[in-house]
Amino acid sequence: MAQPGYRPRRRLPRLEDVAGLAGVSHQTVSRVVNKHTNVSKETRHKVEAAIAELGYRRNTAARSLVTRRSQTIGVLGSELSQYGPANTLLGVERAARDAGYFVSVAALREVTRDTILDAVRHFLDQAVDGIVVIVPHLATLAALAELAIGVPVVAVGSDGNDAVGGVRVDQRKGAELAVRHLIAQGHRRIGHVAGPQDWIDAVARSDGWRSALEAAGLEADLLVEGDWSAGSGYAIGRRLAADRRATALFVGNDQMALGILRALNEAGLEVPTDVSLVGFDDQPESAYFSPPLTVVRQDFEELGQRCMDMMLGVLGGAEGPRTLVVEPELILRSSTAPPC
Amino acid sequence: MAQPGYRPRRRLPRLEDVAGLAGVSHQTVSRVVNKHTNVSKETRHKVEAAIAELGYRRNTAARSLVTRRSQTIGVLGSELSQYGPANTLLGVERAARDAGYFVSVAALREVTRDTILDAVRHFLDQAVDGIVVIVPHLATLAALAELAIGVPVVAVGSDGNDAVGGVRVDQRKGAELAVRHLIAQGHRRIGHVAGPQDWIDAVARSDGWRSALEAAGLEADLLVEGDWSAGSGYAIGRRLAADRRATALFVGNDQMALGILRALNEAGLEVPTDVSLVGFDDQPESAYFSPPLTVVRQDFEELGQRCMDMMLGVLGGAEGPRTLVVEPELILRSSTAPPC
DNA sequence: GACTGATTTGTGAACGCTAACAAGAGGCGG
């Protein structure tokens, strides 16, 4: 057990030391540190001076031992290297640190009931005050519901309920915006390259695609499922280049759109002349595809911030709504045009 | 101060409770929990049964109050939504969690001495056992050196020294691989679209470009500086399309290469027929650019894991080398060809 | 069977903080 350890780090000053220097009791120092009222100006100044002189910082472990709060939020995420989740994480981090919370991260490489459970236990070991979940799979919500963790949970992409708060972008509406735009341009055969249907957002986008088509009296029968990657987009694009039933494609995300673009380009087809394309997410790169991609944009960082805001609300005991929906936006670029 | 709080979470079992149930002292339970030797098989089993029955988990706060270790690693990062840093973070997280450490994250939106200081203080407040730095700016190393934090630090991209461990990919060598490949194909005028020169890696890549050219007796006078973004690549690409002095470009990262690709395409130039292009990083999308991009690949996740390995070594008291260099790899795709 | 050494278990005291309560100081009305 005896780890050699790093450096015999000399003892840090504690309340007692500050108290001694300021000539007050440790409790008074505690009051100053915690910004309690009922401390006279004079003593406050004396204490603050002593704190500055010693470079005192309060010991989180001792504090959380007695308060039973760790001032830490656990962020449970998967696909955290992707543009969306990564930015959501950043949003959470910013809001959390601004509010004086620490952010602990656990990344899942594989999303199963067990890995989720494992990560939650990891967080409970750390005594986090709350958990933000950025795991956009349907399985997540089920797993969380069954878990009854003892701390508040806010899940990105969830609709929210009594047990779990939810903050999400209205994916369905985003998809409808995209498809309606294509319809308005005169397209009648609009295909959909969907994300994996065990992802919350993928399903919602597919639903939006379907509903927009049906509302316009068009058939929603051209759906292919990819895995979000440019590679899967490429494979699908090759097939679509052969079988040219659609004049426009609503693609589940920007990366697959890139792969499709590549496949069409290889097959000698022009976008948007031969096929129109709409992506989803709006990564910064999408504006520089050839041609620049029309997309549905979602603001992931804001999503993360809202998540944390909701978490702070719950932690503060607020009884407000446990659900929040953010609106997406259609960004027109040159990958869409009327069919010829 | 009295936060309403979430839920009066009922008291969790502690060592004492387990001890009572197992009919031993709390210390014996502690020994079992910490896998000390010198506990008889019988008692161990009794204790383990009691632990399972009560669902006991040890209290991190109490533990770290007395051990003065938090089992937490702080990861200080910037640009964490970019492919590279994000994956490095994932590598660190994996290695850390595997080793039983928690990972706390602080993201910098702006890299200055003050924001770095702020984040470091944040971590010290949390009493992290070590800090991994993923902030690829030159300013970082300076700021860290001046700081003399009381905990071990490992910085990605750094060369490592007594105070700060370093793990990095040999950027210079990567650049040389790329440029040598272009030279071998017959290119004589090879330009460089560099990243911002206050980034560690950008400078190293530029150096590599220069040294490879000079080694071949070629002139290294075509350097333009971008800001890593596809947008800046696009702007630079437009200029280069007009002024066609180079037959090949070594580009500082894949995103700028995408922007350049777009600009050349717009100007009616073909890659690789008119201009050859090599990128750096190898994001998954680069294989699906039009044309697929020849790149220097670096394995960011491995980088992160190595970082954490080094950190664990230092924490364990190992005296080994404080520096580690990972090799990059040239991936040939179709964006490079002999000049015509 | 007493003596030694190793192994296993228990006891008490920190670790640094906050919560609850107690005590002292000052003001004011009766």
Next chain:
DNA sequence: CCGCCTCTTGTTAGCGTTCACAAATCAGTC
């Protein structure tokens, strides 16, 4: 001048662990 309130400060007792040490148990040897 006493009693009562308010404002400020101090005292004491945990929070749940681990550490250092002491005590008890068990073999094996003379």
